[in-house]
Amino acid sequence: MSGECKTDSRLEKLLRSGKFAVTGECGPPRGADPEVIRKKCALLKDKADAFNITDNQTSVVRMSSISSAVIMMQQGLEPVMQMVCRDRNRIAIQSDILGGAALGIKNMLCLSGDHQKFGDHPQAKNVFDLDSIQLIQTVRRMRDEGKFLGGEEIKGVPRLFIGAAENPFADPFEIRVPRLAKKVAAGVEFIQTQCIFNLKKFGEWMKGVVDRGLHEKVFILGGVTPFKSFGMARYMAKNVPGMDVPDELLQRMKDTPKEQQADEGIKIAVETIQQLKEMPGISGVHIMAIEWEEKVGEIAEKAGLLPRPTV
Amino acid sequence: MVVGERKPFEEIMKMLEGHKKVMVLGCGGCVTVCLTGGQDAVRVLSSQIRMARDKDGNPIEIIEKTVERQCDPEYVDQVQEIVPDVDAVLSMACGAGVQFMAERYTKTPLYPALNTTFVGGSVKEGYYVERCQTCGECKLAYTGGICPIARCSKSLLNGPCGGSTKGKCEIDPNVDCGWQLILDRLRDLDQMDRYEQILEIADWRTSRDGGPRKMIREDFQR
């Protein structure tokens, strides 16, 4: 992959210099208190290279991704601003891209967004003016061509490192590699995958990715989520769409005594990371410790990912 | 066809409060086909309204009438003798029909008895499904004849999203994933290569977003 950086993103610099990257995740609070983010930041600092700030994830209203990202930067961490297509039309999307870039955000993750049915405002009207692939095209166009979607020139282009998500486990499986190819064609630069529990299936997908040479056009970060308990594992297996938790993993959590389940969950996450490190085409990992930020450091430490390199 | 669903009875009764004589007006078009607004539906609803009012000692006189279509001025004109004679009209047409009536008869309150729900078809008698969102720029040629805007819960032009599970949509296991249907059909047509063409960002001006729409056949204008 070309070593030339298009932005000032630390994450981009690391990836382009061939380092194994680590990203984490930070969910904004359901309120206006910035302290919540500062506290999470204190737990996450130096444990990974950059941190996703979710954008009203699962369609539940939270502090905006942009403002949370700014608070995070004040704490000296590098945010990845997530943006979903559910809540904004192309006018608001482009405006927020400009605003985010102006405030110093350097990474952006382009997502379709969960359907509002799952959130706390199922009555809402959704937007979906663009989809995630078209959002990637939009940011690329703004950054590289210096133009708005409407064709007008942008004065002061937003320099953002462009990412997207991909779920190798959703159906139909056969188009999951072609779908990544579409995102690559749209101009995505890094990918964070859905949580990987089924390594065998993930390996199949990665083989397809490598066979098509896509790993040379996009940095792929494998998604890792630690189970807090057997209950959580079962919930993810049964209730979260597009999630693939193999039975043997569920059994392993079930067979662990309750008070050791959290440790076992972390162990599984560490093992997953170790296997991902060996997998051809993988450029890093994305650790999603949902409302369990204090464990990101422990997982990274145990997986031999600390200290994080400087660039 | 345009599919409509009858409003809750209570809501209808509330609209008619204070009226002593009304016309319940059916429509012989789409809503007759979907069994909610035709002649038979007019009779059933009228019967119900009379009974409910009679029961409470507050009788109401109802004129039951159904015209060919309520979205055409010449058919709407057919009730011009009746309208001045009633306190209100309860229309069992779709939203278009109700408005054509309201525009034609400005002095009489017009109430909708239906909720207009979608443009679709019947998979079998009494079972209707949505198929079109009237976006004004048909993309079916690129998606195997199955519409991503109407059939995908997120209207993704480049789907499916990560929530597609075993052919079903993440919002409801009883809803087919529109993109799974598209892919199945593309495969049957041996057009899977089309999947990798990125569908361009849509121009929603042709949709409702461009404001109320018109379609004019010049050769019919005098």
Add this chain to the structure above:
Amino acid sequence: MEEFEPIIVAFCCHYCAYGAADLAGSMRLNYPTNIRVIRLPCSGKVTPVFILRAFEKGADGVYVAGCMEGDCHFIHGNLVSKPRVLYVKKLLQEVGLEPERVDFFNMSAAMGPRFAEVAREFTERIKQLGPSPLNKKYRKKSDQAA
């Protein structure tokens, strides 16, 4: 006070329930005189409008009697009719009438005793419910009482 004698309309299929009513008569079986039988070519002829009109005109109860399942002279008329009749329960409920005032029964032409039994039981059920609020005869009396 005189006892409440409900008006009950029974829509009977020509090929089964109507024959059963005939047979009940030949067998000298007793059934209440409250039942007004209306003969139809098939229970599938019934639409919600029929039933609602009967209630509007003051019936206290309405039932539809069709052939045994699988025995319809018109193949599936009785299968079409049953869900329709049950749907009327919902319509009655919206109006504020008890859904028990309407029902559907299956019987064959050979079931004279069953016809009499259904007639007795249904009449008893309606007597328990009392007059329909739309039955003018009883309404006038209750209005006067009030």
